[in-house]
Amino acid sequence: MSRTALPFVAEDISSFARALSTQLNTCDHSPSHLELLNMIARSTGFRNFQHFRAQHLASTQPAQPAAAPVDAQKINRLARFFDGQGRLVRWPKKFSHREPCLWVVWSKLPPREVLDEKGLNTLLKALHTFEDHTFLRRMLCDYTMVARTPDCREHQRIERQPPPEALALIRHLAERPVE
Numbered sequence: 001m002s003r004t005a006l007p008f009v010a011e012d013i014s015s016f017a018r019a020l021s022t023q024l025n026t027c028d029h030s031p032s033h034l035e036l037l038n039m040i041a042r043s044t045g046f047r048n049f050q051h052f053r054a055q056h057l058a059s060t061q062p063a064q065p066a067a068a069p070v071d072a073q074k075i076n077r078l079a080r081f082f083d084g085q086g087r088l089v090r091w092p093k094k095f096s097h098r099e100p101c102l103w104v105v106w107s108k109l110p111p112r113e114v115l116d117e118k119g120l121n122t123l124l125k126a127l128h129t130f131e132d133h134t135f136l137r138r139m140l141c142d143y144t145m146v147a148r149t150p151d152c153r154e155h156q157r158i159e160r161q162p163p164p165e166a167l168a169l170i171r172h173l174a175e176r177p178v179e
Contacts, residue, residue: 103166
């Protein structure tokens with residue numbers, strides 16, 4: 001494990017020494033390395049050493065780049081692949097339209113639940129209208145949105161963060177009035 005140097009600053013050395021001394025006096029044994037690190041961190045106002053380290057790492061991390069703006073026109077075009085009940089009515093011909101539409105189907109699968117093939121098929125049949133649930137199941141597995149056992153008996157949604165475009169489509173469809 002690589003070690004990162006963490007700068008240690010005590011605003012008031014006197015109150016730091018007092019707080020550390022109090023903690024050492026209440027300890028009935030010689031503190032271990034980790035206990036001593038936790039005492040030092042608590043003396044400077046942190047909950048423990050892990051909190052101290054997390055605060056330092058968070059302050060040194062580069063700021064997350066702003067998410068690229070989502071093309072509202074594309075979201076409206078993608079929404080046309082879904083009926084008023086949020087079901088996929090046809091499979092997109094354009095490759096760039098397929099994944100966002102598949103994410104919508106993924107979002108309607110139950111999280112952290114193992115489904116047998118029949119149960120997944122029943123859900124998929126309710127999520128589309130073009131009568132090819134096996135194709136959707138295969139696409140979900142190919143895009144690594146659903147994991148399945150080697151014998152294909154059990155399926156489970158893989159918990160991942162959808163891309164911004166897919167999230168925008170999921171939100172757009174959720175906000176649409178149901179027909």
